[in-house]
Amino acid sequence: MSDNHRPQTVITGIGILSPIGIGIAEVWDSLSNGKSGIARVEHLAHIPTPDCAAGEVRGFTAEAARKLYLQAQRKSIKVMCREIQLGVASANLALEHSGLDMDAIDHQRLGVDFGANLMFSPPEVLRDASWECVNDGDTDRHFQFDRWGLDGLPKMEPLWLLRYLPNMPACHIGISADARGPNNSITLDEASGNLVLGETIRIIRRGGADIMISGTTGTRLHPVKSMHAKMWDELATTPEDPTKRCRPFDADRQGEVVAEGASSLIVESESHAKARNAKVIARVLGTGSSCVIGRDLKANNRQALVRAMNAAFRDGGIEPGDIGHVNAHGQGSRQSDVDEAAAIREVFKDIDIPVTAFKSYTGSPGSGCGTIEIVCSIVGLQHGVIPKTLNYERPDPDCPVNVVHGDHLPTDNKMFLSINVTRMGQASAAVIVVE
DSSP states (O other), X not given: OOTTTSOOEEEEEXXXXXXXXXXXXXXXXXXXXXXXXXXXXXXXXXXXSGGGEEEOOXXXXXXXXXXXXXXXXXXXXXXXXXXXXXXXXXXXXXXXHHTOOTTTSOGGGEEEEEXXXXXXXXXXXXXXXXXXXXXXXXXXXXXXXXXXXXXXXXXXXXXXXXXXXXXXXXXXXXHHHTOOSOEEEEOOGGGHHXXXXXXXXXXXXXXXXXXXXXXEEEEOOSXXXXXXXXXXXXXXXXXXXXXXXXXXXXTTOOXXXXXXXXXXXXXXXXXXXXXXXXXXXXXXXXXXXXXXXXXXXXXXXXXXXXXXXXXXXXXXXXXXXXXSEEEOOOOOOHHHHHHHHHHHHHHHTTOOOEEEOXXXXXXXXXXXXXXXXXXXXXXXXXXXXXXXXXXXXXXXXTSOSEEOOSSOEEOSOOEEEEEEEOTTSEEXXXXXXXX
């Protein structure tokens, strides 16, 4: 099918649960006022990150989940870990926001494409079963792997595994929405958001669905995952104020901040949206992806980002000069920001493209970041501005990009490029224009 005849894809609904708010109104309030969502965690007693600071979805309590956001799934909550709950809740909010008449649509033409991290059981879930695999009298308490099947596993709750499978957000959403069309899950850390959106628009383009629920959920605010972050990643330890710690592209950046969050988009073919008189929020013009690993088996994030951006431009028939701003990955790590800045400069060359980075507000929720950041750009452009990057105070000559800071930047150009990359050199990009 030629580009002139392929179905156009539009966004008609948004659902978001983030450290800076639940729902579009709360998110815009935080963005407009430059309010960070990073603080000491409340729903966990302790995590092994500096000062237990993180980006937490504070309004998402057990009671709120059951009564406000997951009413249709209240019987299934027991088999959902927190990040699954966040993902399903974001889909519910997006469906509500879209105004879809669920009794009128063809459910054979409704699909789900969702991204998630690998999920881990908290230590307390494994505790009793693990003790069954320690021999009596073993003062060193060595875990005996050969005892797990007969002695340990029977002590686990029967539906244990269902709570921690990364395909379960898409499963629960598909069941609740009676979505009988394509259903897929992508687990590629921070690159997941744009990849899910790319797969979504291709399903619609080839006629596989009229409507797709497309989103991501993720957390690094977790007893095990935050430990991994402490061991493997560069986490910011200063300033004392946690709201100042995530400093994308700033010369004094020290590292990232862990977080949690989820967001969903309702994506439709333009013809389907018009037929039901839906309000079109934005259009998805193109997406791209790339993975670059060098001969030394080290990730080449710069080159991966360059290729992903160029692929998104080709897919959408877009030139770099058409873009109004770049929604950067911007996690605040020293080398990652340098690589990303170099990639942006390579693609945009002499164009002084404005760049903003929303992890300065939210922290990094792993696979949940991409869709959350897309929503932040959309919300800002609906109000005629590119939201500023928080905590950018001293330019780094090694990151020579035009970071929006100090004040929000008014703009009439509502087309933006969103980019994300993983530590393994997996990059993704999406070009979106707000109506």
